Amino acid sequence: MIIVKLKNKLLLTGAAAMGALFLGLNANAARMDMVDVSNNNGYMSTAEYVSMRNEFGVKALTVKISEGTTFKDGYAASNIANGQAAGLYVNGYHFAHYKTNAQAIAEADFAGKTAKAAGLPVGAVLATDVESQEANNQSKATNDRNNAAFMQEIQKFGYRADIYTSGSWANNKMTIKGKTGWIAGYPFVPAGKKWYTNNNAWQWSGSAHFRISYGGFDVSQLYTDYYTAGQKSTVKPTNKGAVKANNQKANKNTSKPSTSAKWVKEAKTYTLKTAVKLRTGASTSSNAITILPAGTTVKTDQAIIQGGYRWVRQPRFNGYGYLATGPASNTLEYVKSGAAHTYYTVKSGDSWWAIAQRNGLNMTTLASQNGKTIYTTIYPGQRLVVR
Structure with missing residues (x-):
């Protein structure tokens, strides 16, 4: 998460000073102040959360509560209870699919009721x-209206609201x-x-290990x-040396950032x-030539990662067209036409992470090659491409 940028670095007063002392400012490293978990992480015990707190400095836990208007995370109640037992501040989040104001309100009502049933304490954050x-x-503008409707509605359940999104979407796809x-x-x-220091929190890794x-x-x-x-x-982390290390x-x-993005043959x-x-x-921000519908076959000749997305270039009769195949953090290959694939049938209790591990894949790669994200719900009987 993120820390308030101080206008006067030499003077800390009131709440700002208390916040700085509580968070333990460290100019040399991004901290693991908060961890978020979902059904993808499976069952998490109190002992695991205690270890996160004592050895890594985790203070807050944000638990997936729901998605859309039908999915309830089956591990939410145990994650909330075990996180509280470990002495962590506990919050929740809802994965949004709303497209209209009415849908946003409906999803907020579903999330609020689901959070109450799972034991999320009143006063906690329930982010969209x-x-x-x-x-x-x-x-x-539409996303802004929908987000505002969700956040206003969620407060009726006694929860505080916030928005989670990617840096490439913040103030581009919606106002933050x-x-x-x-x-x-x-x-x-x-x-x-430090990134996004003017916001509440900065999620800086999706693969931290405890x-x-x-x-991850x-x-x-x-x-x-x-x-x-x-x-x-x-x-109160009991092993400050371990937290620092x-x-x-x-x-x-060890990865070194490229000084400039380069097109590669693909x-x-x-x-x-x-x-x-x-x-x-x-x-x-480039103009749209057209919208290619699902099922369209696209032949590309080059690819590049820039502006938070992975882009490919499509040769056309009068030049080139460009399309984003997903966020830059992903391998993002759609199913190739004409290729033979190996499928896996989802079983009860499976998660993106478990299926990826069994098939030697990164779970983000697994989700993307099936046209989904790791937050998309999977169901028993569903077939996923694993090769």
């Missing part, structure tokens, strides 16, 4: 996670005002310059006390699984 294809197809928002952006090396927990986790640095307010907690380790990354044929805008340039 806005990164769906539905939101991508809406105008900024200063001192609000939980923004995701994964730098090559987190240590050093000593006694299996798999989303972790965030907090810049305000928004996700730790209104609750009692016993958050583990945070430094988490910030290490002669491939894709079959689009969703409708995609074909643009005049490799930018979301």
Whole structure:
């Protein structure tokens, strides 16, 4: 999560000083102040959360509650109870699919009722996670109206509201005002310059590892006390040395950022699984030539990662067209036409992470090659491409 940017670095007074002391400012490394979990992480015990708190400095937990108007995360209640037992501040989030004001209100009602039933405490944050294809197809003004409707409605259940989205969408696909928002952006090396310091939180990694927990986790640095307010907690890491060492380790990354994006040769044929805008340039601000419907076969000759997306170039009779195949953090290959695939049938209790591990894949790659995200619900009997 993110921390409030101080206008006067030499003077801390009142709440700002208290927030700075609580968060333990560290200029050299992004912190693991908050972790978010969902059914993709499976059952999480109190012992796991205690380890996160004592050895990694985790203070807050944000639990997936629901998605759309039908999906209830089956692990929400245990995650909330076990997180509270470990002394963490506990919040929730809802994965949004709304396209209209009425749908936003309906999803907020569903999320609020589901959160109450799962035991999310009154006063906690219940954020709307806005990164769906539905939101991508809406105008900024429409997304703003829908988000406002959701957040207003969710407060009727006694929860505080916020928006989670990616850095490339913030103030592009929707408005994120200063001192609000939980923004995701994964730098090559987190240590050093801080990102999104004018917001509540910065999610800086989606693959953090904890000593006694299996798999990768989303972790965030907090810049305000928004996700730790209104609750009692016993958050006091008992092993400060371990917290410092583990945070430094988490910030290490041998990857070196490219000084400038370069086009690379990629002669491939894709079959689009969703409708995609074909643009005049490799930018979301470029004009749309047309909208290619799902099922369209696209032959490309080059690819590039820039502006938060992975773009491919399509040769056309009068030049080129450009389309985004997804966020830059993903491998993002759609199902190739004419290719033989290996399928896996989802079983009860499966998650993106579990299926990916069994098939030697990154779970983000697995989701993207099926035209989905890791937050998309999967159901028993569903077939997924694994090869």
